[in-house]
Amino acid sequence: MKPEELLEQLKQKFGDAITEGEVKGAEVCLTAAPGASWEVCRFLRDAGFEYLNCLSGADWISRLEVVYDISSLRHSTKVHLRVSLGRENPSVRSVTDIWRAANWHERECYDLFGVRFEGHPDHRRILLPEDWVGFPLRKDYRDERMVPYTDYGMEEKAPKAEGEKAAPKAAAAPKPPSASGAAGS
């Protein structure tokens, strides 16, 4: 199926639910309304897109996004589908009944972004422990155990006010060998 044809079909069938759509080479980039995302996926699956490559999320601060990368084993057309969700209580219908591959991907997306997938058969955290608090890949996630990364050797070049110069260095000085040693092993 040609990407242009597919985009045309999708626009005809879903109308306003496809808020953006463009063709980039062999890829169709779509943005769909959260209410219609499952139907769009169902349609794509029936149109021969039987392979879910990847399902991931992104945090755009004002909103969250779930991203589906879908392709087929029979032709080279690919679909890059994005669904925007509100930051409070983000939820979207699960596509596990369309592609089984979505099962673990959705669990991972829930684990790291806190997106709820309605109708998921096994809605649990996957990579983090079950009692973990918060969703680490959100941009506002903070944890006091997180050590901020410093470019050692670079800080001398950064312009600093006279008074500040000594203080941050003294605080940072004992850290590098132990911190980097622990991360490397």
Added chain:
Amino acid sequence: MDRIGETMEEMYVNMGPQHPSTHGVLRLLLKLDGEYITDCVPYVGYLHRCHEKIGENRTYTQIIPYTDRLDYLASMSMNFGYVLTVERLMGLKVPERAEYMRVILAELQRIASHLIWLGTFGLDLGNFTIFIYCFREREMILDLFEAVSGQRLNYSFYRIGGMPMDFTENWVADCQSFLAWFKQKLPEYDALMGDNVLFQKRVQGIGVIAPEMAVDYGLSGPMIRSCGIRWDLRRNDPYSIYDRFEFEIPVYEGRDVWARYLVRRREMAESARIVEHALAQLPAGDIMAKVPKSIKPPAGQIYCRTESPRGELGFYLISDGSTKPYRYKVRSPAFVNLSAVPEMLKGCLVADVVAVLGSVDIVLGEVDR
């Protein structure tokens, strides 16, 4: 399978997280009906370090060493996938010689990775000799890698825009003599494993997954090719210069552990063929493109996939035009392949779990990220 309907006392057995045949820290919760498995729940994440969060806080170049630690048995392939993604996002063209070097190293890495798989798979099934044989050849590949990159496991050798160093003197000749040696040794593996009737009987007909199911689960690499589906990204969605080489894509219809053995066994020979071709055609010239000092891909996003030894390795990057990626996601093949293990184990015997799990070829560094 008939036995499953009968009323017997069900039992739960934990396999792992500390178990030699889980190839790392993986926990499988097995639900048993006598000796048969009725259900299996894998618990992953013991090696989780939020690789993706780390990536968001590093510059594009600084991420390269972290990608080594994803699949630590195929670091070159991980580097390759990552730098290719950034280059595509930037629209960079890599010099010819660097492309050849990349393919040569990535294919040698595929051989090394499959050798580890074959060795440890033999070990899982009680064949210790094959392990020693495989590690002998892998050692030679590691020596070649050490000569060119200075490292033996985590190479960090690919750069955005090319390669940092050229092959050392005599490297090409050394590599050729290794390939000649390796080709002689391949039949030895058959003699030790493949031609062994005991081994065949042990692995045939277990861990079966239907082709439709394999596609549905998103399996890739040798896992999908052992279901009779000719799907290899080097051929189906060519990247780098893979369209210039002649090689076959081994496909077997068996769907079982035996078919996966055959696919990987033949892939080693095909990879050796690609390396041979590439060495013969290796052009002279630059190995590094002109790359700005601080790498700032234009704002945009990309999903780029490559064929790692375990299957489809995808990197999803969102750039906001700064020096660090806004979002950095790894689609690891072993993670997706592992998600189909419960499907393969249903109806198997407890004794077959190790063989089935071994045939998936998981690397937990990549599964847990």
